[in-house]
Amino acid sequence: MTASISLNTTAESEAAAPSATDGADLWFTLPPGFLEFDLNEDSEARMMKMADATDLLFATATPEQKFSLVVSGEYFLQAMVSAGAEHVSSCLLRMSDGELSQCILCVLVERPMAGPENQDRQGTAKRTAVQWREMFPDAEVGLVMLPYGPSALCIRDQDLLVPGAFFGLDDPVPATVRQAQFCVPLKTGPGSALFVFTTQDVEHWTEYLNVLSGIMKSVSVDEPVEENTRPTDSPRAEGTAKQA
Structure with a gap:
């Protein structure tokens, strides 16, 4: 499925999740297994959809655990929208060893208040990479050339404390996510x-790199042409992906 964003609007506008006729400025392709959230949808309706999905994915969880997952998920989405997210999607993939795996993809647009109309894109990417090296000395930082153009890349692990209510526990549970x-x-x-691509499933990171590579190579100013085939060695979608 294709996803698009309009670069001259805020996440609160209707163009945050435009259709093919809305004049989107940036397109990319999401592989099967990704579900895009409608950031303009009413919060209550969105939480009802999350509750339905939670019932399917976590059938053995207690009502309190499901409630915590839904509330925390909506809180995360609202935080992303407040931060300027133009796109948020999640995925559920079955990896080559049969394990189910989840991740989150967010796309934010950073626009300076003022500046030249045409920027030095290579220089911008290099400056970002330098800043990331200073901010995250333990991260893998570099430059990559995408079909769309130059990009700075940063891969790092983050240690988090997940609320124990997710697992029926009183105390927070330490967790590591890779971003x-x-x-x-x-x-x-x-x-x-x-x-920004985030997953707790560090064990399947190599497979996720293949998924992420496909997404980033599809970034374009033109609407991508969707294909019905995918490599046989790629992670498989669990269920059918839908477009929001």
């Missing part, structure tokens, strides 16, 4: 699109 960030300077003017 990949691509800062893609825009062709349409000053600013960058920040793709």
Whole structure:
């Protein structure tokens, strides 16, 4: 399925999840297994959908655990929207060893208040990489060339404390998530699109890199042509992906 964002609008506008006729500025392809959230949807309706999904994915969880998952999920979405997210999607994939795995993809647009109409995209990517090296000395930071153009890349692990209510426990549970960030300077003017990919499933990171590579290679100013085939060695979608 294709996803798109309009770079000159805020996440609260209708163009945050535009259709093919809305004049989107940036397109990318989400592989099967990804579900895009409608960031403009009423919070109550969105939470009802999350509750239905939670019933399917976590059938053995207690009502209190499901409630915590739904509330925390909606809180996360609202935090992403407040941070300027133009796109948020989640995925459920079955990996090559048969294990189910989940991840989250967010896309934010960073626009400077003022600046030249045409930016030095290579220079912007390099400066971002330098900043990331200073901020995250233990991270893997570098530059990559996408079909869309140059991008800074940062991969790092983060230690978190997950509320114990998710697991029926009183105390928080330590967890490690791995995050990949691509800062893609825009062709349409000053600013960058920040793709943030996060998963707790570090064991399947190599397979996730293949998934993420496909998404980033599809970034374009033109609407991608969807294909019905996918490599046989790729992780499989659990169920059918839908477009929000």
